[in-house]
Structures are given as structure tokens and as C-alpha cells.
Amino acid sequence: MGQASFPEMYERWLVGPLFRPWAEVTFEEVKLSPGHRVLDIACGTGIVARVARERLGAAGYVVGIDINAEMLAVARTVAPDIDWRVGNAGALPLHDGEQFDVIVCQQGLQFFPDKPAAAAQMRRALARGGRLAVATWRSDEEIPFFRDLRRVAERLLGPIADLRHSFGDAALIEALLRDAGFHDVRSRTISRRIRFEDGAPLLRLNAMALVGMSAAGKAMADHERMRVVEDIVSGSAPVLQSYADGSGVAFELSSNLVTAKG
Template sequence: MAERIYDAQFSGNAADNYERYFVPAIGGPLAADLVDAAALKTGERVLDVACGTGVVARLAAERVGETGRIAGSDINRSMLEVARSLPAAGVSIEWHEADAESLPHADESFDAVLCQMGLQFVENKLAALREMRRVLAAGGRAVINVPGPAPAPMAAFADALGRHVGARAAAFIHLVFSLHDPGELRELLAAAGFRDTDVRRETKSLRVPPPEEFMWQYIYSTPMAGALAELDPQRRAALERDVCAKWQDHCDDGALMLSVGMTTAIARK
């Protein structure tokens, strides 16, 4: 009998899957914390950098109301297409396709710049932080979160991806969790000219779907989707067996539990 492979049910592109699976399990709960930390007020102008499908921007729109302004920017057109397709409360959101290293906004045009789980992917982090500071009004704040170090289940996942798929797939997971040292973030913010910087690391406990669901949901929500789609069925089955066996110790009543360190920085212009 052919071995069941859970990923058979996945369709659509990574951005659709990101919104369908990653946002409810991970992006949404973290966005609520980030937006709370930003303490947005009615009427404020907010930019969400590396906005993805826009979970932070939409929450921010609710907080600033109809007199505020919300913009989201991301380098990935497919993510922005999903963002544009979703309804938002409060104020209508402007979406911009842009590299965080070169923002298409005027100097001093926002009261707050938010960036959730995006800075670690940007090649020139200092350039991106300088851009965030440039578009902030005097006294405005940047509120940035980054995940890491890799929780044990994700470290095991990276290891298995390296063995079953290849170094590039493993490198993606390492990149996700690559920027988490509060000292490094503080130094980058200072070098970009920010002041009054507060950097905190907290552990967030996330209850995500059962291992065999979550593993494929994660893969098909990320740039790894293409490499995994090309993998032959035996290798996909071996990856699923290997990863899910390691994840059993981290389950509670069937659901995988992820304890993720989240480093959040609030810094002023």
C-alpha cells in the first residue's frame, strides 16, 4: 500500500498558504503582541515593513481608526497580492512593493514603523533600519520583533531538511532564527541613529497543529515549497517520518507546542 503523505492536499502558492496556515498559528498571535507594544493611538500614521500578507498592518488599522494612515511594504509581490485581497477595518491600507533597504516613502511621514519577523531576512539590516528612521517623524518609534534562537523542534526540522532535502532548505530555517541577540539588535539600532532603545526577549508559547499537518503547512507557506514539491515521494515520506518522530516529545494532546524566543525592540527617532 502506498504510504500516506500529508502534503498531497496542499495547493496554491506559498503566499496563500502563509495566510491560511502560518498567520493563524504564528503570525497572528505575535502581531497582537507587537501592535500592543507599539501602543498606537487614533489618527497615527503607521508603516508595516516586510508586511507579508499584512497581518500587522490590518491590526494597526483597527487601532488608528479612520483618521489614521496605514501603509504596508514587502519585497514579495505574491504576499502583497494576498494582502490586497483581504478586508481591513479602520482605514484603507496602501500596499507597496519595496525592499526594506529602500523605502518608497517621504522623510518623516510616519509616527510608527512596525516590522514583524522580517529584519532577519534583509541583507543590509543597517540600511533597512536607517530607512525606517528616515521615514519616521521626530519622536516616532520603530517597533521590531525577531524570533530565535531556534526552538528544539525547529532545530530538529532544520537538521532533517539538511539530510533529506539539502543545505538550502536547512539554511532557510537557520535564517528565520538568525537574528535574536538583544545586544546585536541594540547595536544595529544605535548605528542607524535610534535613541531610547528598549530591547526585550520573551518566550512565546505557541500551540500549532499536529506534527504531520504543521510540518507541511510550514514548508508550503515558505520559499522552501518549490524545492519540496520537486522531491520524490519516498524522500518526502522519509522527511515526514523523521521530523514527526522527533516532534512527538513536544506535543500536548496532539498539538505541537513551540516555545519561541521573541526579541522585541522599541526605539525612538
């Protein structure tokens, strides 16, 4: 994986197999029409915005917002024709009166420190009659692959609160959106079989994430953190082997998809 930055590794190894399928599912649920204005909140390197652009072509306007400028630097390299903006979900950087027909927040809401503020901003940004789609992973207790990898890491680090799976109760998301003024709020759980041609980068990036989210990992010096990542990767090899699929790895992954209208 060389000297690539985390956003570059994220784009290269995770976006295609892990995040693009859910973007496709979202736009099957929330149909796009020519001329639609689309906002991708917590866009990362921008896969949701890019899928929207593919579907709309020139007959649409797409904006991606993320708090991480390094993620957006990769997004701009991959898709320079999209309007990428650095910003916080709790105070979206919108132009005066700017609103969107479709807003998507894919696997971002669980990380927001002030979820009611973010929901209120989504409501402000959504045009009358527009559609919102929010996706969050289910608890990793429902996703054996990631549960098993977490348990390997916890043997070295102690208990880990994995933020990626911290908002897996769809009822909480529904209540949040209703409180923000959305209506016709609906949710469903979607499960898909995800396959990686090469499981090694996934294993390493996941170990890095778990160390970074653990109390023990946050207290470590960089060299110690790197050593623990290597130990977790080694210890996780049997898990990876148990999900082997030919030369790659495959597992079931479940996400909430909550939709609402403005």
C-alpha cells in the same frame, strides 16, 4: 493543501497561530493612538498592518510594504482598505516627505541583505518622536521544537543555515539601530506558548522552508525537492508527536522585541 500558492498557505495556516500573537504583543508594547500613521515593513500578507487597522479603525493610516508581490496580492484580498506597496526595505517606496508615527518590522530584518541600509530607511521614515519596533526570532538552539525539526532535515540535506533564526542576538539589533541614529533603544526576549490545531501543515511548510534554505536543496530539480520534503515530513513525525497537545501541537517560541525612538 491542494494547489494553493505559498502565500495562500502562509496566510491560511501560519498567520493566525504563529504571527498574529506577536503582532498583538508588539502593539501592547508600542501603544497606538487615534490618528497614528503606521508602517509595516516586510509585511508579508499583512497581519501587523491588519492588527494596527483593527486598533485604529478609521482614525489612522496604515501602509504595508513587502518585496514579494504575491504576498501582497493575498494581503490586498484580505484587507483591501490598507495601502499595500511593493518595495525593498533598503529603498522604501515612500512619498516625498512621508513619515510615520509607528514603524514595525516583524520577522523581516533577519532576511534583509543590507541591514544598515534598511535601518537607515526606517530612520528616514520615522517621524520625530515616533516609535520603532523590530522583532526577530531567537536562535533555534533556544527553541527546541524548530531545532529538532532542523536536525531531522539535516540528516538528509547536510548543515542548514536557517535564515529565520539568523539574527537572534538582540545586542546586534540594538547596535544596528543606534548606528542608524535611533535613541532610547531597548530590547527584551519574549516567550510564548504557540498552539496549532493541526500540526501537519506547519510540518510541511517548515520542511519546504528548510529545503529551500539548504545548499543541497537549492541544487535540486523540483521533483527531487518535493521528494525530499516528503521524506523530511515523514521523518519529523516523532518530533511532532513529542509536542502533541490533544489534537494539535504546542511549543515554546522566543522572539526579540527591540524598540527605539526617532
